[in-house]
Amino acid sequence: MKLDSKVPSGPLPDKWTKHKFESKLVNPANKRKYSAIVVGSGLAGASAAATLAELGYVVSCFCFQDSPRRAHSIAAQGGINGAKNYQNDGDSVYRLFYDTIKGGDFRGREANTYRLAEVSVNIIDQCVAQGVPFARDYGGLLDNRSFGGAQVSRTFYARGQTGQQLLLGAYSALSRQIGLGTVEMHTRTEMLDLVVVDGRTRGIVVRDLITGKISSHAADAVLLATGGYGNVFYLSTNAKACNVTAAYRAYKKGALFANPCYTQIHPTCIPVAGDYQSKLTLMSESLRNDGRIWVPKKVGDNRAAADIPEAERDYYLERKYPSFGNLAPRDISSRSAKEVCDEGRGVGETKVGVYLDFADAINRLGKNVITERYGNLFDMYERITGEDPYTVPMRIYPASHYTMGGLWVDYNLESTIPGLFVLGEANFSDHGANRLGASALMQGLADGYFVIPYTLGDFYARSKQSGITTDHEAFKKAEQEAIDRQEKFLSINGKRSVDSFHRELGKVMWDYCGMGRNEAGLKKALEMIPPIREEFWQNVKVLGNGDELNQSLEKAGRVADFLEFAEIMCHDALDREESCGAHFREEYQTEEGEAKRNDKKYTYVAAWEYNGVGVKPNLHKEELEFENVELATRSYK
Amino acid sequence: MNLTLYVWRQKNADDKGRMETYAAKNISTHMSFLEMLDVVNEDLIEQGIEPIAFDHDCREGICGMCSLVVNGRPHGPEKATTICQLHMRHFKEGDKIYIEPWRAKAFAVVKDLVVDRSALDRIMAAGGFVSVNTGGVPDGNSIPISKVDADTAMDAAACIGCGACVASCKNASAMLFVAAKVSQFASLPQGKVEASRRVRAMIDQMDVEGFGNCTNFQECEAACPKEISIKFIAKMNREYLKSSVAPSKG
Ligand SMILES: Cc1cc2nc3c(=O)[nH]c(=O)nc-3n(C[C@H](O)[C@H](O)[C@H](O)COP(=O)(O)OP(=O)(O)OC[C@H]3O[C@@H](n4cnc5c(N)ncnc54)[C@H](O)[C@@H]3O)c2cc1C
Ligand code: SF4
Ligand code: FES
Numbered sequence: 001m002k003l004d005s006k007v008p009s010g011p012l013p014d015k016w017t018k019h020k021f022e023s024k025l026v027n028p029a030n031k032r033k034y035s036a037i038v039v040g041s042g043l044a045g046a047s048a049a050a051t052l053a054e055l056g057y058v059v060s061c062f063c064f065q066d067s068p069r070r071a072h073s074i075a076a077q078g079g080i081n082g083a084k085n086y087q088n089d090g091d092s093v094y095r096l097f098y099d100t101i102k103g104g105d106f107r108g109r110e111a112n113t114y115r116l117a118e119v120s121v122n123i124i125d126q127c128v129a130q131g132v133p134f135a136r137d138y139g140g141l142l143d144n145r146s147f148g149g150a151q152v153s154r155t156f157y158a159r160g161q162t163g164q165q166l167l168l169g170a171y172s173a174l175s176r177q178i179g180l181g182t183v184e185m186h187t188r189t190e191m192l193d194l195v196v197v198d199g200r201t202r203g204i205v206v207r208d209l210i211t212g213k214i215s216s217h218a219a220d221a222v223l224l225a226t227g228g229y230g231n232v233f234y235l236s237t238n239a240k241a242c243n244v245t246a247a248y249r250a251y252k253k254g255a256l257f258a259n260p261c262y263t264q265i266h267p268t269c270i271p272v273a274g275d276y277q278s279k280l281t282l283m284s285e286s287l288r289n290d291g292r293i294w295v296p297k298k299v300g301d302n303r304a305a306a307d308i309p310e311a312e313r314d315y316y317l318e319r320k321y322p323s324f325g326n327l328a329p330r331d332i333s334s335r336s337a338k339e340v341c342d343e344g345r346g347v348g349e350t351k352v353g354v355y356l357d358f359a360d361a362i363n364r365l366g367k368n369v370i371t372e373r374y375g376n377l378f379d380m381y382e383r384i385t386g387e388d389p390y391t392v393p394m395r396i397y398p399a400s401h402y403t404m405g406g407l408w409v410d411y412n413l414e415s416t417i418p419g420l421f422v423l424g425e426a427n428f429s430d431h432g433a434n435r436l437g438a439s440a441l442m443q444g445l446a447d448g449y450f451v452i453p454y455t456l457g458d459f460y461a462r463s464k465q466s467g468i469t470t471d472h473e474a475f476k477k478a479e480q481e482a483i484d485r486q487e488k489f490l491s492i493n494g495k496r497s498v499d500s501f502h503r504e505l506g507k508v509m510w511d512y513c514g515m516g517r518n519e520a521g522l523k524k525a526l527e528m529i530p531p532i533r534e535e536f537w538q539n540v541k542v543l544g545n546g547d548e549l550n551q552s553l554e555k556a557g558r559v560a561d562f563l564e565f566a567e568i569m570c571h572d573a574l575d576r577e578e579s580c581g582a583h584f585r586e587e588y589q590t591e592e593g594e595a596k597r598n599d600k601k602y603t604y605v606a607a608w609e610y611n612g613v614g615v616k617p618n619l620h621k622e623e624l625e626f627e628n629v630e631l632a633t634r635s636y637k
Numbered sequence: 638m639n640l641t642l643y644v645w646r647q648k649n650a651d652d653k654g655r656m657e658t659y660a661a662k663n664i665s666t667h668m669s670f671l672e673m674l675d676v677v678n679e680d681l682i683e684q685g686i687e688p689i690a691f692d693h694d695c696r697e698g699i700c701g702m703c704s705l706v707v708n709g710r711p712h713g714p715e716k717a718t719t720i721c722q723l724h725m726r727h728f729k730e731g732d733k734i735y736i737e738p739w740r741a742k743a744f745a746v747v748k749d750l751v752v753d754r755s756a757l758d759r760i761m762a763a764g765g766f767v768s769v770n771t772g773g774v775p776d777g778n779s780i781p782i783s784k785v786d787a788d789t790a791m792d793a794a795a796c797i798g799c800g801a802c803v804a805s806c807k808n809a810s811a812m813l814f815v816a817a818k819v820s821q822f823a824s825l826p827q828g829k830v831e832a833s834r835r836v837r838a839m840i841d842q843m844d845v846e847g848f849g850n851c852t853n854f855q856e857c858e859a860a861c862p863k864e865i866s867i868k869f870i871a872k873m874n875r876e877y878l879k880s881s882v883a884p885s886k887g
Contacts, residue, residue, distance in 0.1 A: 051771040066692065067758050070700040086778060122772070129774035131767045131821065131828045140781025158791060164699055165794060172766035179762035187755065210747055239694040273667040276676055279696050315791055383718065386667070386726050449771045451730035497682045499675070543687045548649055549748040552682070552689055 003607060003622040004357045005254075006410040007111040009584045012628050013093075019411070020454050024461030034460045035219040037204055039191045039246055041068030043163075043441060044424025045225030046170035047448025053177035053304055055453060057460075060184040060217060061174070062206060063556075064241060069171040072227055073444060076163025077284050079147055079155035080441040082124040083117050087144050091152040092392075093117045095564060098629060099150060100439060103329075104404070104432020105581035105597065106631045107259070109605070109624060111411060112429045119450040120442050124156055126449055130169040134158050148285055148437025149327050155406055155438045160284065160376055166441055170448070190554065192482045194222065194420065195474050198369055201419035202468045207480045207486075212547040214482050216470035221419045221456060221464075224250060225448065228403035230263065232562050232569065233514065236400035237269060237282040241431040243558035244565050247407050247426050253566075255415040256607035256620060258428035258566070260407035261573035264435055264582045265515050266401035267333035270384055271353035280399040281384060283356075285437055290361040290370065291394065293317050293333070293544030295354050299344040303353055305393050307510045308438045316340055320592075321637055329634075331434055331582045331595070334398035338515045339593075342395070357393035398515060401557025402440060404431045404582065405572070408607040408622070412455035413447060418463065422458065423447035428605065433581025486546045489556040494539030498555040501536045504530065505563055513570050518586040522574040526567060530614055533563040561611040571616055578602045599631050638664050642677065644689055645737045654746065656735075666726040670713065671696060671703065674736075676788050677767055690749040698862060701797030705750055711801035711860045719799065722739040732782040734759040739800055741809035744845045746788040754800050756813060756846035764838030765818045767827050786824045793821040795863045805860035808849030813857040814840050816873035817865050819866070823876050833880035836873060 008019040026034065034057050038049040041063040049061040063071060083096040096117035124142070128134065134156050135143040147155035158165035177183040186206070193205040195216065203218035227245035230236040251257045260420055268287060294315045296308050316336055318325040328336070338353045346352050362370050367390060371378070376387045385395070406428040406477045411419045413429070424444040431439065468474075512525035536559070544550045579588040579595035580602070588596045602623050607615040640661040647654030658884045661677050668676070671693050678688035694702040698719040707713035710718045710744040714729060728734065794817070802813035819832065819836050822828025828835075851870060858867045 047771075054770040065694060065700070065702060066754055067701075067798065068700050069758075069761075070694060072695070072698050072700075075695045075697055084777070124777045125774050126769075126771060128777040129767065129769045129827055131790070131825050132796050133787055133821065133825065134777075135791075136782055136784050136787040138784050140783050140787075141778050158794075160793065161699065164797075165791075168794065172761065173769075173771070175758065175761040176766040176768065178758075179764075239700060240696060241694050274665055276665065276668055276672050278669070278672050278675055281697055380722075383722055384669075384724065386724065429856075453771070476645075497679055499679065541682055543682060543685065549690055549751060552688060 001417070001609065002407070003620055004410060005109060005622060006412055007109070008411065012110065012114050015111050016118055016602070023454050023458035026457050026460050028056060032058060033465065034058065035060070036456065037062070037217055037219040037222045038225060039204065039223065040225030040227065040424070040426070041174065042071035042083045042225060042227055042424060043167055043170055043444030044415045044426070044448045045071070045223070046167065046174045047445050048223055048225060048423055048452050049179050049183050050173035051169065051453050052456065053182040059182065060186065060219070062186045062189045062191060064188060064190045064209060068174055069168060070082055070183060070243050071167060073167045073441070074164050075239060076441055077160045077282065078286065079145065079157035079162045079438045080123070081154050081438045082120045082156055082165060082442065083154060084121055084124060086142060087153045089152045091154045093121070095152065096120060096154065096265050100430070101432065101438055101629055102632070102634065103436040104434050105515035105595070105634060106432065106599070106603070106626065106629070107580050107624065108430060108432030110501050110626060110628055115451070116430045116443055116446050117590040120364070122261070122450055123442060123445045127166060127169050130173060132158065132169040148328060149324070150436070158325065163441060166445065170445070191246045192249065193478045194253045195478050196253045197416055197468055197472060197474045199418060200466065201259055201417050202466050202472070203470065203475065205475065205482050207482065210549055212545070212550065214479050214486075216475040216479055218466065218468060218470045218475070220466045221421060221459060222405065223343070223452065224426050225423040226426045229404070229565065230400045230403050232506070232566055233400040233510050234502050234508070235272065235277060235280050237266060237280050241562070242280060245561045247422070247560050248561045248565050250388070250407060250417070250420060251417065253417065254607050254610070255417050255420055256603050257405070257568060258407040258607045259405040259433070259572065260569040260608065261513070261576060261583050262404035262433050262581065263400060263569075264330065264402040264404060265334045265398045267337060267398045268356065268396045269328055269399035270381065271348060271349060271395050271397035279512065282399070282401065283381060283394070283396060286347070287356060287374060287377060290373065291326065291358050292360055293326050293354055293356055295340045295345040297345070301345070305347070305357070308532050314345070316342070323637060331584065335515055335584055337398055353395040353397045355393040356396045358389060362390065382619055400514075402435055404428065404433060404435055408605065412458070413452055413457070414459065417514055419459065421452060423452060433583055461516070485557070486553065489540065489542045489553055490546055492538065492540050492542070494541050495538050496541060498540055498542065498552055498559050501532060501540060502559045502562065504532055505559070505566055506533070509566055509569070513573050515588050516584050517573050519574065522570050525570045529563065529566050532627070536560065536563055564613055567614065570618055572606055572608065575606060575619060597633070638728070639668070640664060640728060640731070641733045643733065643735045644750070646689070646749055649748055651743055654697060654812055664725055666724070668725045669696065669721060670707070670725065672722040687733050690751050692751050693721055696721040697834040699797060701799040704739050704752060704799060704801070706739065706804060708735050711739065712862050713806040717862055717864050719797075739804035741803045741848070743809065743811070744800060744803065748857055756848070757811065758848060760811065760815060760839050760842045761818070763842035764835040767822060768831060780826050782825060790821045790824040793817045793824065793865065793869055796865050797863055799862065801860045801862060802857035803848065805856040806849065807856070808852060810851045810857070811843050811848040812870050812873070813861060813865055813867065815843055816869040819873045819876055820869040823872065832876055836880050840877060844848045
């Protein structure tokens with residue numbers, strides 16, 4: 001299979017304009033003859049569904065929560081980037097593009113990333129027009145902050161709830177269309193399979209989570225905006241129900257999965273407290289602006305933080321990266337924390353954590369200033385841990401947070417199955433091997449508001465209607481398979497809960513395919529996963545019935561897919577014999593322990609093709625061409 | 638610690654439902670309330686009893702999915718805290734904990750502790766938006782908005798749509814929820830244009846859905862995990878009044 005990225009020719013800044021002009025249009029009177037299924041109601045899904053309906057297409061939208069407003073996008077805190085240069089500090093579309101490509105360690109596609117930066121300015125305008133209450137300064141203009149180590153202030157925010165406010169904006173646009181009857185919304189409905197006939201996407205099979213009814217929906221195109229797969233690690237900052245099923249099912253039907261091993265581990269999360277831990281809470285990265293990260297110098301030092309004298313503390317980020325210090329990028333900070341804990345210098349009851357200490361900042365600036373800056377975060381920390389971060393240093397540890405990998409898409413966001421488009425975190429397209437802070441929200445809305453409305457129209461104009469209804473045998477077959485699978489889960493009646501398998505898988509992935517990876521560990525993981533999967537299918541216990549709300553049954557389907565998907569991640573990590581961005585192969589590092597890329601061999605997108613359960617998938621490569629930027633080594637010393 | 642739980646179990650919408658008693662054993666004070674329920678559920682599964690169904694997703698107090706009445710209070714005893722953010726250190730050895738679903742005419746029980754809150758979505762679909770299409774909007778800075786107004790809008794917009802206000806109200810009124818949305822938009826120039834139409838449409842839909850009236854008990858504000866102020870209800874009432882004086886505008 002030859003992967004055609006369909007990147008338009010011409011100079012980088014003109015590509016999107018040219019492409020839009022060259023895209024075919026659907027006559028306004030004909031738009032209502034074309035239908036789209038949008039799976040997902042997060043930033044990407046809600047913005048796409050609303051916009052397509054505004055244009056006149058027939059849209060149906062699905063989500064598994066009880067309301068579209070509860071998609072995981074709601075949890076994003078920090079902000080959204082936009083190259084407005086309102087602060088007059090030297091930002092531009094090109095700079096945002098460059099920062100994103102560099103931040104992704106030169107493993108992203110130039111043209112997509114440039115387009116993302118280009119439409120970022122429209123996103124901000126759109127959100128303001130919808131009534132998103134962004135922070136403003138006293139002059140009444142939009143406020144910005146610098147985020148995640150960026151040298152310019154281009155991040156727009158709404159207190160610590162930016163994701164919530166942007167999603168509510170998209171949700172209100174979607175609600176308007178639902179009210180007008182142009183979007184048919186299906187909440188508490190989970191996609192279980194994708195239906196492909198004659199090489200083209202025809203629709204989906206879903207389960208109504210309340211009645212248990214399994215049914216089919218046909219359309220001229222299907223858009224997956226189903227989010228990331230960070231929960232493959234079981235513990236992550238993602239919402240509990242985030243999962244890989246929709247993307248994985250599409251993969252099994254022939255869509256290629258790109259760069260699955262690019263998973264971002266966020267450095268500042270509240271550490272695991274016990275075996276019962278169900279999720280991890282992110283503490284905003286902004287805390288690193290004033291907090292100092294340290295561990296004791298001595299291995300096994302059990303003294304309380306206050307009893308460890310200054311001379312016996314190791315401020316390891318400041319020591320190793322004197323110029324960036326505590327603000328070193330996410331991947332570097334995360335790995336350094338793991339290193340010191342592996343050495344036995346971790347803190348807290350479990351010894352898997354490091355201190356983030358505000359004592360100096362409080363002395364220097366006063367407690368008031370710290371309260372003003374981080375009051376709500378300190379409260380949240382205290383609520384969860386029961387410790388007062390004004391007097392005892394916070395404890396933090398990295399956690400799975402975001403997945404750069406996803407279904408492979410071309411410049412039009414179309415996957416390798418015609419008529420299947422993938423938006424938001426679910427695709428692989430814009431962030432390379434590492435995503436910058438405040439860029440995921442931007443990508444979700446860029447895809448939904450400003451990219452897909454053009455590229456989908458072109459698809460419709462070129463390919464005409466699908467013409468296949470849910471009576472087709474392919475739909476019947478897929479429905480039957482979904483029913484059989486569900487019956488299987490319910491009939492195994494083994495001894496272990498679904499969660500226990502998910503935890504077990506998560507631990508293997510975290511230990512061997514997490515922050516640091518090596519050949520031996522990845523091979524070990526590939527040996528450990530199949531037996532877990534086999535036991536799952538023989539020994540899982542799912543109580544209750546299929547024809548009613550059954551949360552264990554829902555989880556069983558998702559975990560069954562994670563148990564297969566995990567192997568692709570390991571294969572990808574094994575194949576990529578270099579370190580880049582969030583992918584750190586321990587064999588490939590500099591003498592100082594920094595990531596060592598291999599641009600000669602690995603400047604490609606690894607796109608994997610399904611080859612059977614437990615069988616190594618086939619690798620297809622999209623060679624990345626860098627016509628505008630020079631591949632440089634990231635240095636934060 | 639060890640606790641005794643009294644939990645509402647109801648097989649489906651048609652079932653009458655009843656309280657069941659379960660033991661929660663070896664609960665760590667570091668657990669969140671929902672983690673405690675996870676542990677109890679694992680225990681139930683082992684015994685062959687179907688686990689307790691309850692809604693949750695983010696477990697960070699922002700998605701609005703969790704919805705438990707704990708010891709008679711929506712979201713439990715802590716002020717400004719969703720039940721997913723409540724930790725077990727607020728309980729002590731031997732405590733008895735009563736766990737029930739949201740109860741309101743407009744929120745039918747689906748199963749156990751899970752209720753149907755789609756009425757809130759329908760209120761939003763009736764008018765909870767600014768009627769702008771994608772594209773063709775002015776520059777974000779073309780209309781300055783005073784910081785005070787922007788902050789007021791944000792205070793109102795912080796609502797997570799959980800429905801605790803409804804569950805806490807004797808009349809099962811959704812006034813606080815609707816007022817929050819109406820006030821957010823009414824505080825911003827972008828939302829003012831169709832303010833009249835919005836407030837009428839949303840309130841009409843609220844009545845259609847079977848939510849009760851507001852008789853100023855103020856329980857909603859006390860139960861609201863996001864501390865949405867009842868001053869927004871007063872603001873909405875003013876908006877409503879204005880819209881009946883000049884209904885043609887917007
Ligand atoms: C704690 C946290 C903080 C973050 N902070 C920031 C930040 O400050 N800035 C930033 O830019 N990014 C941030 N991110 C990342 C960002 O929030 C996400 O990447 C982004 O919101 C994903 O949006 P999405 O629309 O792609 O998917 P989601 O919002 O995850 O939506 C997925 C949708 O798909 C639906 N779905 C999934 N599978 C199925 C199925 N099988 N059937 C039916 N429906 C399905 C779900 O119901 C949901 O509606 C943060 C992430 C986390 C976890
Ligand atoms: S007003 Fe408060 S209680 Fe009511 S839905 Fe909003 S957040 Fe929940
Ligand atoms: S689970 Fe999201 S608010 Fe409680």
